[in-house]
Amino acid sequence: MMLFMKGGRAITIGHIILLGPNTEDRDLEHELVHVEQFTRMPLIFPILYYIELIKKGYINNKYEKEAYQKARNVYRGK
Numbered sequence: 566m567m568l569f570m571k572g573g574r575a576i577t578i579g580h581i582i583l584l585g586p587n588t589e590d591r592d593l594e595h596e597l598v599h600v601e602q603f604t605r606m607p608l609i610f611p612i613l614y615y616i617e618l619i620k621k622g623y624i625n626n627k628y629e630k631e632a633y634q635k636a637r638n639v640y641r642g643k
Contacts, residue, residue: 598632
């Protein structure tokens with residue numbers, strides 16, 4: 566898959582998580598947050614995510630920030 570060839574480690578589409586060969590600690594937890602986000606906003610989440618991505622980029626995307634924070638909390642036992 567092209568994503569994994571470009572260095573991506575994982576992607577979530579709805580309730581489907583695809584993990585690539587370079588998966589790191591916390592990647593599954595991070596992707597599970599995206600499943601949770603999709604569950605909260607099933608039809609609109611993909612649109613909101615890509616609007617946020619276009620406007621703010623990957624690093625400043627609020628949905629990515631939430632996923633990274635919650636994945637860190639899992640590893641810290643919070």
